Amino acid sequence: MEQQPPGVIAPQPRRIRVVDLSKCIGCGACEASCEALYGMPFIKVYRVGASIYIPISCMHCQKAPCVAVCPTKAMHVGSDGFIYIDKAKCIGCLACLEACPFGIPELELKLRVVTKCDLCRDLRVKGLDPACSAICPTGAIVYGLEDRVFSEIKRRVAESIAKAQKETPYYLKK
Amino acid sequence: MLLTLNNFNTLLTDLKAWWRKLSTKVMHFALTCSKRTSKTGLKVAVVGAGVCGLIAAGYIACAGHEVDVYDKQPMPGGSLVFAVPPWRIPRESVLEGAKELEERLGVKFFLKTKVFSGVNLSEEGDEFVEKVLPLEDLVGSYDAVLIASGAWRTRRPEIPGLNSVNVYSALSYLYYRRLQEMNLINKGVSIGRRVVVYGGSISALAAAGQALSDGAEVYVIYEDSFKRASIDPVDLKKLEDEGVVAIDLARIAEVSVINSVVTEVKFQRLQLSSINEGRVAIPIPNSYFTLSVDSLLLAGVEEPSPPLSSDVASVMKIAVGPKTILVDEWGRTTNKKVFAAGSVITGLTTIGDAVRQGVRTAREIDRWLKALTIKLK
Numbered sequence: 112m113e114q115q116p117p118g119v120i121a122p123q124p125r126r127i128r129v130v131d132l133s134k135c136i137g138c139g140a141c142e143a144s145c146e147a148l149y150g151m152p153f154i155k156v157y158r159v160g161a162s163i164y165i166p167i168s169c170m171h172c173q174k175a176p177c178v179a180v181c182p183t184k185a186m187h188v189g190s191d192g193f194i195y196i197d198k199a200k201c202i203g204c205l206a207c208l209e210a211c212p213f214g215i216p217e218l219e220l221k222l223r224v225v226t227k228c229d230l231c232r233d234l235r236v237k238g239l240d241p242a243c244s245a246i247c248p249t250g251a252i253v254y255g256l257e258d259r260v261f262s263e264i265k266r267r268v269a270e271s272i273a274k275a276q277k278e279t280p281y282y283l284k285k
Numbered sequence: 286m287l288l289t290l291n292n293f294n295t296l297l298t299d300l301k302a303w304w305r306k307l308s309t310k311v312m313h314f315a316l317t318c319s320k321r322t323s324k325t326g327l328k329v330a331v332v333g334a335g336v337c338g339l340i341a342a343g344y345i346a347c348a349g350h351e352v353d354v355y356d357k358q359p360m361p362g363g364s365l366v367f368a369v370p371p372w373r374i375p376r377e378s379v380l381e382g383a384k385e386l387e388e389r390l391g392v393k394f395f396l397k398t399k400v401f402s403g404v405n406l407s408e409e410g411d412e413f414v415e416k417v418l419p420l421e422d423l424v425g426s427y428d429a430v431l432i433a434s435g436a437w438r439t440r441r442p443e444i445p446g447l448n449s450v451n452v453y454s455a456l457s458y459l460y461y462r463r464l465q466e467m468n469l470i471n472k473g474v475s476i477g478r479r480v481v482v483y484g485g486s487i488s489a490l491a492a493a494g495q496a497l498s499d500g501a502e503v504y505v506i507y508e509d510s511f512k513r514a515s516i517d518p519v520d521l522k523k524l525e526d527e528g529v530v531a532i533d534l535a536r537i538a539e540v541s542v543i544n545s546v547v548t549e550v551k552f553q554r555l556q557l558s559s560i561n562e563g564r565v566a567i568p569i570p571n572s573y574f575t576l577s578v579d580s581l582l583l584a585g586v587e588e589p590s591p592p593l594s595s596d597v598a599s600v601m602k603i604a605v606g607p608k609t610i611l612v613d614e615w616g617r618t619t620n621k622k623v624f625a626a627g628s629v630i631t632g633l634t635t636i637g638d639a640v641r642q643g644v645r646t647a648r649e650i651d652r653w654l655k656a657l658t659i660k661l662k
Contacts, residue, residue: 139636140336144316144641238319245316246314247310247312249374249378250378
């Protein structure tokens with residue numbers, strides 16, 4: 112195997128969670144399973160506008176602003192690429208909330224430190240999917256290896272284009 | 286290996302099946318483990334294989350207990366399979382999830398088996414029952430019993446004529462449409478061209494959507510204001526955009542029946558007015574309108590279907606309210622071996638609520654069983 116120069120980490124196969132909004136029917140199973148497992152929901156389904164449901168949860172950004180602004184380095188990037196909070200270091204200043212474009216960080220009821228989605232780290236170490244993705248009845252929450260997730264999303268788009276083609280009346284076809 | 290046309294075809298079907306398996310979504314009901322590792326030797330019975338029962342079964346099996354699931358239907362899944370249209374939730378994702386529980390977690394399914402004690406009231410799905418088990422037997426032979434039997438009973442409003450042949454409950458209409466799709470019955474329900482859905486609940490909207498896709502002209506009529514209904518106004522707006530006529534503040538005044546078929550329904554308009562510091566809908570005199578109908582679907586009449594009647598409940602020391610079993614916030618009944626969760630407690634509820642209650646009660650059952658093992662030692 113090729114020797115890596117010191118300080119350079121070989122690219123690891125990363126996992127990712129993507130929410131396919133076109134598949135979400137707003138049943139709230141993700142929110143409920145998260146709340147049941149962790150006491151508070153780290154994914155919440157909101158409904159805005161005409162019949163569109165948007166589940167909001169930590170995006171685990173690749174260039175996470177919350178990590179950049181955290182004064183105590185409590186918010187950090189884990190070795191698997193997801194964003195975690197070290198509750199012992201957190202001072203509850205909510206700088207992360209100010210920086211977060213999605214308004215994700217929340218204060219814990221008792222400890223008064225920031226808490227947020229860790230994509231079910233306890234379940235993932237056992238080789239399981241995050242609860243929200245596991246229970247989603249329509250497959251709107253896709254979790255898995257990056258390349259597979261990206262190609263699954265494209266496959267769904269291809270399916271809908273094929274369906275549209277099939278249903279287009281003949282007089283509209285060239 | 287010689288690649289003949291025949292084995293090439295088998296290879297192709299194998300590949301297709303493999304690809305389908307890869308791309309279909311499975312509801313993993315066991316959130317906390319992928320297979321059962323520990324064995325406590327304790328046994329739990331779950332009555333009802335709906336979403337609440339299945340997710341509870343997954344949690345309890347992961348905790349190491351043995352789980353048997355009983356359901357009167359020929360397939361697990363409950364309302365997710367037998368009421369929700371497949372274009373909203375793919376049936377396979379639920380059925381595969383139940384199969385996964387069976388194969389990986391050793392959950393045993395006893396289908397076409399109804400658990401019931403006492404005076405039987407008719408419910409949807411009774412035609413598939415091959416065996417009836419009394420609830421006392423389960424409580425006797427298991428260490429804990431979870432009742433998650435849903436809301437499959439229909440209460441008809443006391444208006445003369447509503448027992449005619451073309452009057453269905455919204456839930457049973459959806460149910461028979463699903464059975465028809467799955468070829469489980471020969472003769473389906475035909476609702477005709479003009480359908481009135483009477484009610485303002487989740488099931489009203491679901492039935493209206495189904496009737497619309499069956500090609501009917503659909504009216505949704507509600508006796509109160511839609512603003513005060515339990516439905517999402519956006520859902521209603523969407524249906525209205527698709528052609529459903531929605532009228533609120535109107536109630537059935539009279540039903541004309543010819544040869545036990547409802548042909549015309551006379552409605553009376555209502556208005557909201559303040560009586561006793563509350564807004565009450567009161568009828569407006571001489572504000573009648575009539576609609577000729579081919580069928581009438583009653584929504585919001587679903588009631589919990591607990592597996593016991595009240596006389597048996599008192600013998601079993603399970604406290605019951607006017608409609609269903611009483612539980613505390615953890616899903617415990619007054620009989621310490623019996624727990625209950627889901628639509629059987631709250632009336633027809635959302636999938637999210639069923640999941641929440643299922644996991645919460647399953648955790649309570651696990652706690653109780655663990656306490657039991659400590660005592661035994």
